[in-house]
Amino acid sequence: xxxxxxxxxxxxxxxxxxxxxxxxxxxxxxxxxxxxxxxxxxxxxxxxxxxxxxxxxxxxxxxxxxxxxxxxxxxxxxxxxxxxxxxxxxxxxxxxxxxxxxxxxxxxxxxxxxxxxxxxxxxxxxxxxxxxxxxxxxxxxxxxxxxxxxxxxxxxxxxxxxxxxxxxxxxxxxxxxxxxxxxxxxxxxxxxxxxxxxxxxxxxxxxxxxxxxxxxxxxxxxxxxxxxxxxxxxxxxxxxxxxxxxxxxxxxxxxxxxxxxxxxxxxxxxxxxxxxxxxxxxxxxxxxxxxxxxxxxxxxxxxxxxxxxxxxxxxxxxxxxxxxxxxxxxxxxxxxxxxxxxxxxxxxxxxxxxxxxxxxxxxxxxxxxxxxxxxxxxxxxxxxxxxxxxxxxxxxxxxxxxxxxx
Amino acid sequence: xxxxxxxxxxxxxxxxxxxxxxxxxxxxxxxxxxxxxxxxxxxxxxxxxxxxxxxxxxxxxxxxxxxxxxxxxxxxxxxxxxxxxxxxxxxxxxxxxxxxxxxxxxxxxxxxxxxxxxxxxxxxxxxxxxxxxxxxxxxxxxxxxxxxxxxxxxxxxxxxxxxxxxxxxxxxxxxxxxxxxxxxxxxxxxxxxxxxxxxxxxxxxxx
Numbered sequence: 116x117x118x119x120x121x122x123x124x125x126x127x128x129x130x131x132x133x134x135x136x137x138x139x140x141x142x143x144x145x146x147x148x149x150x151x152x153x154x155x156x157x158x159x160x161x162x163x164x165x166x167x168x169x170x171x172x173x174x175x176x177x178x179x180x181x182x183x184x185x186x187x188x189x190x191x192x193x194x195x196x197x198x199x200x201x202x203x204x205x206x207x208x209x210x211x212x213x214x215x216x217x218x219x220x221x222x223x224x225x226x227x228x229x230x231x232x233x234x235x236x237x238x239x240x241x242x243x244x245x246x247x248x249x250x251x252x253x254x255x256x257x258x259x260x261x262x263x264x265x266x267x268x269x270x271x272x273x274x275x276x277x278x279x280x281x282x283x284x285x286x287x288x289x290x291x292x293x294x295x296x297x298x299x300x301x302x303x304x305x306x307x308x309x310x311x312x313x314x315x316x317x318x319x320x321x322x323x324x325x326x327x328x329x330x331x332x333x334x335x336x337x338x339x340x341x342x343x344x345x346x347x348x349x350x351x352x353x354x355x356x357x358x359x360x361x362x363x364x365x366x367x368x369x370x371x372x373x374x375x376x377x378x379x380x381x382x383x384x385x386x387x388x389x390x391x392x393x394x395x396x397x398x399x400x401x402x403x404x405x406x407x408x409x410x411x412x413x414x415x416x417x418x419x420x421x422x423x424x425x426x427x428x429x430x431x432x433x434x435x436x437x438x439x440x441x442x443x444x445x446x447x448x449x450x451x452x453x454x455x456x457x458x459x460x461x462x463x464x465x466x467x468x469x470x471x472x473x474x475x476x477x478x479x480x481x482x483x484x485x486x487x488x489x490x491x492x493x494x495x496x497x498x499x500x501x502x503x504x505x506x507x508x509x510x511x512x513x514x515x516x517x518x519x520x521x
Numbered sequence: 522x523x524x525x526x527x528x529x530x531x532x533x534x535x536x537x538x539x540x541x542x543x544x545x546x547x548x549x550x551x552x553x554x555x556x557x558x559x560x561x562x563x564x565x566x567x568x569x570x571x572x573x574x575x576x577x578x579x580x581x582x583x584x585x586x587x588x589x590x591x592x593x594x595x596x597x598x599x600x601x602x603x604x605x606x607x608x609x610x611x612x613x614x615x616x617x618x619x620x621x622x623x624x625x626x627x628x629x630x631x632x633x634x635x636x637x638x639x640x641x642x643x644x645x646x647x648x649x650x651x652x653x654x655x656x657x658x659x660x661x662x663x664x665x666x667x668x669x670x671x672x673x674x675x676x677x678x679x680x681x682x683x684x685x686x687x688x689x690x691x692x693x694x695x696x697x698x699x700x701x702x703x704x705x706x707x708x709x710x711x712x713x714x715x716x717x718x719x720x721x722x723x724x725x726x727x728x
Contacts, residue, residue: 209618220667222618319621323578373576409573428698451668451698456706488668488698 119297121185122504129187129299133480136444137398138420141477145470145507147500148188148301148446148482153220153489154496155179163219163489164212169195169285173292180296183497188480189293190301195285196278198262203305203363205229205257205316220489228260229316231325234332241339249343257316283354290355302361302400304351308388309337309344310381314366326372330380337384345391352397360392361400368405370429377410386416393421401443404485405429411438419443428452428484436473445473446480449499454483454491462495466502474507481507526555526590530562531569533579535586538562542590552597553604559590563632571717577625580716584628605636607727610652611662612640613696614673622696623664626719630662633720635727646673646680653681653690660726662719663709665696674707682708691726695719 118128126143127135135142156163159175166172172193180186194200197210206223209215215222233256241248258275259267265274283304290300307315313333314322325333348360366372367381389399399422406429407414414424419442426432428450436445448469453462466481473479481503487496526545529538545555566583569575609630613623620642627639638656640648653661661681663674674694681687692709699712710726713719 219616220669224618225621320581323581326578327582369573369576371577373578376576376578452671452700452702455668455671456702490668490672 119295121187121297124504124508129297130294133188133299133301136478136480137423139441139444139478141509144509145474145503146187146299146480147503147507148186148190148480149496149499150190150192150483150486151176151179152192152486154487154491157489158182158493162211162217164210164217166193167195167197167212169193173289179496183493184500185296186298186500187503188299188301189290190482191286191289192305192486195282198258198265198275199278199282201258201261202253202279203307204365205253205261205307205312207261223315225318225320227318227321228257229313230256231317231321231329233316234313234329234336237336238332238339241343245342246346247343249340249347252340280354283351286355290357300355300357300359302359303348303355303357305361305363305402306344306348308362308364308367308381309340309384311364311366313337314371322366326376326380333380334383337380338387341384341387341391344388345395348392348397349395358397359400360397361402362388363402363404365402365404367410368403368407368429369409370405374409374413378413382413382416389417389422393418398422400425400446402485403427403430408434411435414439415442417443423480425482426484432469432473436475436479440473440476440478444478444480446482447473448482448484450484451486451488451491454495454499455488457492457495459492459494459498462498463502463505466499467506470502470506477509526558527562527565530559530583530586530590531565533566533582533586535582535589538586539589539593542593546594546597552594555594556591559587560632560634563587563629567629567633567717567720570715580625580629584625584632587632588628604634606634607660607723608636608638608656608658609660609662609723609727610638610640610649610656610658611664612644612649613642613664614670614677615643615645616673617665617667617670617696618642619664619666619696622666622716626662626664626695626713626716629716629720630723633723635723646677649677650680650684650686653686654684659690660723661690661692662723663692663694663707665694665699668698670696671698671703671706674703674709678708693719693722693726 132142132146153163155175156166159178161171161175200208204223205228207226209222211217211219237252240251254271258265258271265271352358367377392399401422402425404427408431423444423446426435426447428448432448469481526541529541542555570580611627613620627637631637638652640652663677678692693711694709695713704712711722713722
């Protein structure tokens with residue numbers, strides 16, 4: 116494939132740049148990667164329900180890319196089939212155009228999808244079919260409980276498999292298109308880590324009870340799933356052609372659990388999985404929503420140069436750089452409220468600070484804090500994209516440093 | 522000597538708290554004083570949460586114990602009304618159905634002795650205004666996790682102004698992306714980043 120440079124001064128491709136920052140090296144410039152979904156609809160003047168149409172979604176995203184971009188890394192989240200979202204977030208969901216008005220935003224319901232006996236089921240099935248336990252958990256237990264129309268047993272497989280394959284192949288085609296434009300792909304497929312899956316699928320109140328009464332089961336079931344996480348990744352990676360994994364950690368922040376609980380129940384299986392991926396030469400994107408300030412020290416246990424920590428604006432990203440930045444690439448975190456309510460100069464100032472401080476010495480990706488706010492001001496998004504060209508070239512910084520010394 | 526009910530609930534000793542409450546009731550102790558002691562314990566929980574000694578599961582668990590203890594005490598309260606620290610209307614604003622945070626705040630406020638009128642989720646500005654009018658509440662607590670909720674918060678404050686109620690009602694907001702900027706944008710009075718801050722604000726505005 117022809118090498119495409121996104122900006123005239125670039126000396127690296129986006130893929131090379133991404134690999135460099137994951138390896139904690141200094142790239143030519145700071146890369147930028149916005150997580151865009153609903154913003155694209157608003158910007159392109161279509162309603163949120165229309166994003167399920169691949170043609171409309173891609174057209175909307177292209178418009179953002181060509182008007183406000185470019186960006187270095189494509190960070191996608193479109194499942195195209197609403198039922199597939201359950202593989203990512205095992206909860207009942209209300210969708211725009213279905214249960215909600217077309218311009219609403221997807222919202223999840225706290226219900227008991229995972230039963231308490233599922234912990235034992237996972238351990239049993241992981242012994243019998245270690246590679247397939249994760250798939251079986253979703254196909255045989257959770258999906259039928261989330262979607263009545265899907266049905267149980269073989270019906271669940273029959274319903275989900277064609278959709279999984281078609282989405283995977285569509286992603287692959289889309290990825291090829293992005294690559295031709297010179298954009299790198301963040302990961303093969305969005306995935307939720309085991310502990311966080313349990314928390315969401317049990318529902319907050321039930322899971323709080325589990326944290327008291329079933330700690331061992333949580334830890335053992337999470338550990339039992341590691342092998343099938345690896346195998347599932349291999350399968351999806353084969354379909355989508357991307358060798359980077361993703362683990363979302365929606366319920367492991369200190370907004371939900373204590374640092375002790377994180378160390379004891381969430382980190383062990385997470386660490387094992389990141390190490391397994393690393394051994395395969397696969398880096399892991401850790402989607403760290405919420406405030407992780409008190410978990411940062413524990414993240415040092417993860418293998419160095421093998422992961423990205425994505426911060427959403429709640430974690431003190433400057434502290435993250437200080438505590439764990441020598442081991443994990445930091446990504447983030449232009450906050451939603453700043454992009455939605457702030458002025459372009461405020462966005463510019465914050466991006467500049469991120470690039471200077473968190474980008475110091477490499478190992479940094481500038482990004483929106485989690486998903487780009489649907490009501491972000493387009494002029495603010497443009498400023499964010501442009502900031503990596505304005506401030507992000509490491510050569511300029513070295514020259515400035517030399518000038519200062521002289 | 523038995524431990525105080527306040528310290529037991531603060532330590533989240535579910536069974537021992539409930540046993541102690543039962544024992545106190547059987548001994549003929551004034552039920553209102555037991556409620557007061559439970560609230561003292563909950564205040565300790567709030568303080569520990571603020572100091573990052575306790576986390577969300579601890580708040581949820583202690584509130585659960587509180588609820589169970591109140592259920593034991595209620596039959597003994599007869600016609601006597603428990604004194605209220607003030608009335609609060611709370612809800613998740615229009616277009617947003619997230620309710621974990623809102624529910625925890627509502628429970629903590631109840632545990633602290635406020636009359637809480639929880640309107641649920643996706644609440645229209647008009648419904649908030651009507652409830653504030655009906656209850657004469659002095660505090661309106663708006664929750665939202667989506668950035669789109671900022672506009673609903675603003676519209677709710679505007680509806681309150683239009684109804685001529687803004688002067689006597691304080692508005693506090695909370696939820697994931699909410700901060701000082703959103704306070705300015707929406708016209709609210711203050712924001713709380715967690716349940717402990719919401720309690721503090723209720724204390725400031727209602728006493």
